Amino acid sequence: MLPEIGNFALxxxxxxxxxxxxxxxxxxxxxxxxxxxxxxxxxxTQFVLLVISFGILTHAFVSNDFSVAYVANxxxxxxxxxxxxxxxxxxxxxxLLLWVLLMGGWSATVGLFSKRLPPEMVARVLAVMGxxxxxxxxxxxFTSNPFERYYPAPMDxxxxxxxxQDIGLIMHxxxxxxxxxxxxxxxxxxxxxxxxxxxxAAWARWSRPWTIVAWVFLTLGIALGSWWAxxxxxxxxxxxxxxxxNASFLPWLTGTALMHSLAVSEKRSTFKSWTVLLAIFAxxxxxxxxxLVRSGVLTSVHAFAxxxxxxxFVLLLLGIVVGASLAIxxxxxxxxxxxxxxxxxxxxxxxxxxxxLLVVATATILLGTLYPLILDxxxxxxxxxxxPYFNAVFVPLMIPLIVILGIGPLSRWKQDEFPRLARMxxxxxxxxxxxxxxxxxLLFGKVELMVVIATAISVWLVYAVxxxxxHRCRHKSSFWKGLTSRPRGFYGMSIAHLGxxxxxxxxxxxxxxxxxxxxxxxxxxQLEVGGYLFHFDGVRxxxxxxxxxxxxxxxxxxxxxxxxxxxxxxxxxxVQQMPMTEAGIDAGLxxxxxxxxxxxxxxxxxAIRIYYKPFIRWIWLGGLFMAFGGILAASDRRYRLMxxxxxxxxxxxxxxxxxx
Amino acid sequence: xxxxxxxxxxxxxxxxxGSSCLAHIDTFVFDTPQDEQRFRxxxxxxxxxxxxxxxxxxxxxxxxxxxxxxxxxxxxxxxSDADIIxxxxxxxxxxxxxxxxxxxxxxxxxxxxxxxxxxxxxALFVFVRHRSKEGVLQxxxxxxxxxxxxxxxxEEKAVSTTxxxxxxxxxx
Numbered sequence: 001m002l003p004e005i006g007n008f009a010l011x012x013x014x015x016x017x018x019x020x021x022x023x024x025x026x027x028x029x030x031x032x033x034x035x036x037x038x039x040x041x042x043x044x045t046q047f048v049l050l051v052i053s054f055g056i057l058t059h060a061f062v063s064n065d066f067s068v069a070y071v072a073n074x075x076x077x078x079x080x081x082x083x084x085x086x087x088x089x090x091x092x093x094x095x096l097l098l099w100v101l102l103m104g105g106w107s108a109t110v111g112l113f114s115k116r117l118p119p120e121m122v123a124r125v126l127a128v129m130g131x132x133x134x135x136x137x138x139x140x141x142f143t144s145n146p147f148e149r150y151y152p153a154p155m156d157x158x159x160x161x162x163x164x165q166d167i168g169l170i171m172h173x174x175x176x177x178x179x180x181x182x183x184x185x186x187x188x189x190x191x192x193x194x195x196x197x198x199x200x201a202a203w204a205r206w207s208r209p210w211t212i213v214a215w216v217f218l219t220l221g222i223a224l225g226s227w228w229a230x231x232x233x234x235x236x237x238x239x240x241x242x243x244x245x246n247a248s249f250l251p252w253l254t255g256t257a258l259m260h261s262l263a264v265s266e267k268r269s270t271f272k273s274w275t276v277l278l279a280i281f282a283x284x285x286x287x288x289x290x291x292l293v294r295s296g297v298l299t300s301v302h303a304f305a306x307x308x309x310x311x312x313f314v315l316l317l318l319g320i321v322v323g324a325s326l327a328i329x330x331x332x333x334x335x336x337x338x339x340x341x342x343x344x345x346x347x348x349x350x351x352x353x354x355x356x357l358l359v360v361a362t363a364t365i366l367l368g369t370l371y372p373l374i375l376d377x378x379x380x381x382x383x384x385x386x387x388p389y390f391n392a393v394f395v396p397l398m399i400p401l402i403v404i405l406g407i408g409p410l411s412r413w414k415q416d417e418f419p420r421l422a423r424m425x426x427x428x429x430x431x432x433x434x435x436x437x438x439x440x441x442l443l444f445g446k447v448e449l450m451v452v453i454a455t456a457i458s459v460w461l462v463y464a465v466x467x468x469x470x471h472r473c474r475h476k477s478s479f480w481k482g483l484t485s486r487p488r489g490f491y492g493m494s495i496a497h498l499g500x501x502x503x504x505x506x507x508x509x510x511x512x513x514x515x516x517x518x519x520x521x522x523x524x525x526q527l528e529v530g531g532y533l534f535h536f537d538g539v540r541x542x543x544x545x546x547x548x549x550x551x552x553x554x555x556x557x558x559x560x561x562x563x564x565x566x567x568x569x570x571x572x573x574x575v576q577q578m579p580m581t582e583a584g585i586d587a588g589l590x591x592x593x594x595x596x597x598x599x600x601x602x603x604x605x606x607a608i609r610i611y612y613k614p615f616i617r618w619i620w621l622g623g624l625f626m627a628f629g630g631i632l633a634a635s636d637r638r639y640r641l642m643x644x645x646x647x648x649x650x651x652x653x654x655x656x657x658x659x660x
Numbered sequence: 661x662x663x664x665x666x667x668x669x670x671x672x673x674x675x676x677x678g679s680s681c682l683a684h685i686d687t688f689v690f691d692t693p694q695d696e697q698r699f700r701x702x703x704x705x706x707x708x709x710x711x712x713x714x715x716x717x718x719x720x721x722x723x724x725x726x727x728x729x730x731x732x733x734x735x736x737x738x739x740s741d742a743d744i745i746x747x748x749x750x751x752x753x754x755x756x757x758x759x760x761x762x763x764x765x766x767x768x769x770x771x772x773x774x775x776x777x778x779x780x781x782x783a784l785f786v787f788v789r790h791r792s793k794e795g796v797l798q799x800x801x802x803x804x805x806x807x808x809x810x811x812x813x814x815e816e817k818a819v820s821t822t823x824x825x826x827x828x829x830x831x832x
Binding site: 233235237240242243270298340341342343344348349352353356357359360363364367368371375380381382383384385386387388389392393397516518519520596597598599601607608609 | 685686687688700704705707712713715717718753754755756757758759760765766768769772773776777780781783784787788789791792
C-alpha cells in the first residue's frame with residue numbers, strides 16, 4: 001500500500017510542478033498578482049510531496065520490502081542499515097528520484113530565500129525550475145519508476161553492488177546531484193532575467209550566491225568520487241578521464257567560468273549576455289552528462305539503439321531545454337546593452353581570458369568524450385580516447401590559466417598599467433622559477449620538466465595571493481585592521497585560488513614521484529619502497545555482515561622504528577559472489593602508503609601491490625580549499641543583507657517591475 | 661600509474677560489471693627498471709577490450725591478463741614500444757589504443773583543441789579591442805541611474821537616509 005502512495009505522491013508532484021511552471025509564468029507576463037503569488041506555495045507543496053515519495057522508498061528499503069522491484073534488485077536483508085538507506089540511490093530509478101527530490105529542495109529554498117526579490121522575478125525563476133522538474137519527474141514516472149512491484153515478492157533481495165557499500169559512495173551522488181541541480185537555479189535566474197528584460201547588475205548579484213553554492217557541491221562531489229576511486233578500486237588511481245567522470249567535470253569547468261563571469265556582471269555590469277550564455281551552457285552540460293550516463297550510449301552506441309526509451313527521453317529533454325533557452329536568448333539578448341568599457345590591460349581582460357581558457361577546455365573535453373561515440377554512430381570505425389589524449393590537450397590549457405589566475409586579482413578594474421603590475425610581480429616571477437626547481441629537487445632528488453612547471457605556477461599563484469592580501473590590507477591604519485575589514489568574498493576567492501595551487505602540487509608530485517611495486521610475497525618477506533620497509537606478516541580469515549574476507553597484514557617500519565600496520569582485504573560478498581579488494585592505506589599529509597592484495601600464488605605466496613604516493617592527499621585537500629572558499633564567498637555579508645531584509649510591499653514591487 | 665573512477669558513476673546505472681574488471685596484481689620480474697617502466701606505460705595506454713572502459717593494467721579479465729603476458733614477453737624479447745603497439749593494432753584495431761593514432765579520421769580530434777583555442781583567443785582579442793576603443797572608458801561601473809535602481813532593488817528604500825555599507829565597495 002505504502003509504495004502506491006509514494007508513487008501517487010510522485011505523480012502529484014509532477015502535476016504540481018507543471019502548474020508551478022505554467023501559472024506563475026503567465027502571471028508574470030500578464031501581471032496578475034494572484035498567479036504570481038502561486039509560485040512559492042507550489043514549490044513548497046511539490047517539495048513536500050517529493051519528500052513523502054522519497055521517504056516511502058527509503059522506508060521500503062529499511063523495512064526490506066522486496067515486493068518493490070527496485071528494493072529487491074538493490075538491497076538484501078543482510079545489508080547493514082546504513083547501506084540499506086544509501087541503496088535508495090544505489091540504482092538508476094532511485095538516483096533519479098534523488099535528483100528530482102534535490103531539484104524540489106532547491107526550488108523550495110529559492111522560494112524561502114527570495115523575499116527581497118521582485119515577485120515576478122521569483123515567479124519566473126520558480127516557473128523555469130518547475131518546467132525542468134516536470135521533465136525529470138515525468139522521466140522517473142514513465143521510464144524509471146522505483147515503485148514497481150514484483151509478484152510474487154522474492155524471499156530476499158539481490159543486494160547492493162559491493163562497490164557501492166562504502167561511505168564515499170553514500171556521500172558522492174547526493175553531493176554531485178546537488179551541484180548538477182543547483183546549476184538549474186543559475187539557469188532559471190538567467191532565463192527569468194532574459195524574459196523579464198532585467199539583465200542587470202541586480203540579477204547578477206541575486207544569482208551569484210546560488211551559483212557559488214551549486215559549484216561548491218559539485219566540487220565536493222567530484223572530489224569525493226575521486227577519493228573513493230582511489231581507496232576503493234584497489235589500483236590507487238584517482239582520475240581516468242572516463243566519459244562518466246567527464247560528465248561531471250564539464251559542468252564544473254563551465255560553472256567555474258560562470259562564477260567568474262558573474263563577478264564581472266555584478267561589479268562592472270558588463271559581459272552580461274555572455275554570462276547568460278554560460279548559465280545556459282552549464283546546465284545543458286549537466287543534462288548532457290545525464291544523457292551520457294543514463295542512456296547506456298557509453299556502453300555501446302548500438303546497445304543504446306536497441307533499447308532507446310530512456311536515452312531518447314533525456315535527449316528530448318536536453319533538446320527542448322537547449323533549444324528553448326537559446327531561442328529565448330536569441331530573442332532577448334540583443335536588447336541587453338553592456339555599458340562598461342575597459343582597457344586592454346585590465347581585470348576584465350584577465351577574467352575574459354579565464355573564461356576563454358575554461359570554455360576551450362570544456363569544449364576540448366567534450367570533443368574527446370563525444371568523438372568516439374560519433375565515429376561509431378556514423379560507422380566510421382571504433383577508436384578509444386583515453387587519458388593520454390586528455391592529458392596532452394588539457395594540461396597545456398591549464399598552465400596559462402593558472403598564470404593569469406595569479407595576475408587577475410592583483411590587477412585593477414577598467415584599466416591598469418603594465419609597469420605597476422610588472423613591479424608587483426617581478427619578485428613572484430623570480431621566486432617561482434627558483435622554487436620550481438629547488439622544491440622538487442630538495443624533496444625528491446630528481447627534477448622533471450612538468451614538475452618544475454607545475455611547482456613554479458603553484459608558487460607563483462600562492463605568492464600572488466599572499467601579495468594580494470598584503471596589498472589590500474596595507475592601506476588601512478593597521479595591518480590587522482585591514483585584514484579583518486576585507487569582506488568574506490575576498491577571502492573566499494583567495495582560499496579557493498590557494499586550493500588550485502594545492503591540487504596542482506598534489507597532482508604533479510603524486511604523478512611523477514609515486515613508487516609502485518607489484519610482487520609475489522610469502523609471509524616473512526619484506527621490501528623497501530620509498531624508505532619504508534614493508535614486512536608481510538601473513539594472512540588471516542575475517543568476516544563481515546555480508547561478506548567473508550581474507551586479510552593480509554603488513555607491518556611498516558622506517559629506520560627500524562614502527563610506522564603502522566596495514567590491513568588489506570580480499571572480500572567476497574555472499575549474495576553477488578563478487579570479489580572486492582580493500583586497500584590498506586596509511587594516509588599522511590606528505591605521503592600515503594598503500595597496499596593491496598591480489599590472488600594467492602601457491603606455496604603460501606600472495607600477489608601484493610605496494611605504493612608510495614607522495615602528496616596525493618593534496619589533490620583532494622585542494623578541492624576542500626576550493627569548496628571552503630566558495631562557502632565563504634557565498635556567505636558574504638552583502639548576500640546575507642539581501643536575504644535578511646523583509647519583503648517589499650506590493651506597491652514597491654510593482655514600482656520595481658515597472659522600472660525594469 | 662593507473663587511474664580510474666569510471667565505475668564510480670557508471671555503476672549506478674549500468675549492469676554487467678562482473679568480477680572480471682577488478683584490480684589484478686601481477687608479479688612479473690623485469691631485467692631493468694626501464695623495462696618495468698615501459699611495461700607500466702604500455703599497459704595503461706592499451707585498452708582492455710572486454711571491459712567497459714579500462715586499461716590493461718587495471719583489468720582482471722582473462723583477455724587482459726593474456727595481453728599483459730604478451731606485452732611482458734615482447735618486452736623481454738627486446739621488442740620496441742612501436743613494435744608492441746603495431747602488433748596490438750594489427751590484431752585488435754585502433755580501438756585498443758587509448759592514445760588515438762593521428763590519421764585522417766582523427767585529424768579533427770587532435771587539431772580540435774588548437775582550433776578552439778585560436779577561435780577563443782581571436783574572439784577575446786576582437787572583443788577587448790572593440791571595448792577598449794569604444795567611448796574612451798568614460799562610463800565606469802554602473803551609471804547613476806543603474807546605481808539607483810540597484811540600490812532600490814537590493815537594499816531598503818531608506819538608502820538615501822542610511823547608505824548601505826556594502827554599496828561603496830562596489831565602486832572601486
